[in-house]
Amino acid sequence: NKENEYIEELNKRTQEYDPKLQRATFFKDLPLCRNVLKGLSASAFVKLTAIQRESIPVSLQGHDVLAAAKTGSGKTLAFLVPVLEKLYRERWTEFDGLGALIISPTRELAMQIYEVLVKVGSQCSFSAGLVIGGKDVKYESERISKINILIGTPGRILQHLDQAVGLNASNLQMLVLDEADRCLDMGFKKTLDAIVGNLPPMRQTLLFSATQSASLADLARLSLTDYKNIGTLETG
Ligand code: ADP
Numbered sequence: 001n002k003e004n005e006y007i008e009e010l011n012k013r014t015q016e017y018d019p020k021l022q023r024a025t026f027f028k029d030l031p032l033c034r035n036v037l038k039g040l041s042a043s044a045f046v047k048l049t050a051i052q053r054e055s056i057p058v059s060l061q062g063h064d065v066l067a068a069a070k071t072g073s074g075k076t077l078a079f080l081v082p083v084l085e086k087l088y089r090e091r092w093t094e095f096d097g098l099g100a101l102i103i104s105p106t107r108e109l110a111m112q113i114y115e116v117l118v119k120v121g122s123q124c125s126f127s128a129g130l131v132i133g134g135k136d137v138k139y140e141s142e143r144i145s146k147i148n149i150l151i152g153t154p155g156r157i158l159q160h161l162d163q164a165v166g167l168n169a170s171n172l173q174m175l176v177l178d179e180a181d182r183c184l185d186m187g188f189k190k191t192l193d194a195i196v197g198n199l200p201p202m203r204q205t206l207l208f209s210a211t212q213s214a215s216l217a218d219l220a221r222l223s224l225t226d227y228k229n230i231g232t233l234e235t236g
């Protein structure tokens, strides 16, 4: 069928993409599906930022990634684009349940990610949800089973994973830890370890941070497998 051929073609272009030879300037230079490209241009995202250019091809190729780039450098799209592409290429539907989990240290940041996802994913058919506390767990649990892309704070996500019903992560394709350095600063190390321990090992993990540190490297060793280190931070 036509769509399978299209996805095969995208995957082929992705595997053949050589970041050293093909230094993409625009999103449209990357092997991205029509719906994601439409969502990006409808949101006026045209040109890649440095971290997007460096990390998106590697993430699309299926590697685990530890990406460090300063605040304001465009890390949100650097992980949302691969999340949308992954689920599209897996032909994810509402019946497949949770496909991607995005963890953010604060409610405000989680809400910002959600807003960008709704815009950029407007042409995709996935459901997205936020779990950030405030609402009661039972109310959230009833809706959570139909969500494909879930964004939440560490404590709340662990709370849902610990519930007998509701959040089923057994199909999870992708885990994103945003602001990982800040999660550690805020004392979420144990919570993150517990979340990671609850997830299937055959997943891709993307870890984003505004700084590099020894504790970040520890977290990376625990949650990532054979990861690529990508950074646009200046080193002295
Ligand atoms: P970070 O997470 O690295 O702090 P954000 O993802 O929040 O950065 O992006 C910072 C700002 O840059 C946001 O206002 C966002 O809309 C904008 N932005 C991100 N990527 C692009 C892009 N490719 N083109 C134009 N603006 C962008």
Ligand code: MG
Binding pocket: 075, 076, 178, 179
């Ligand atoms: Mg950010």
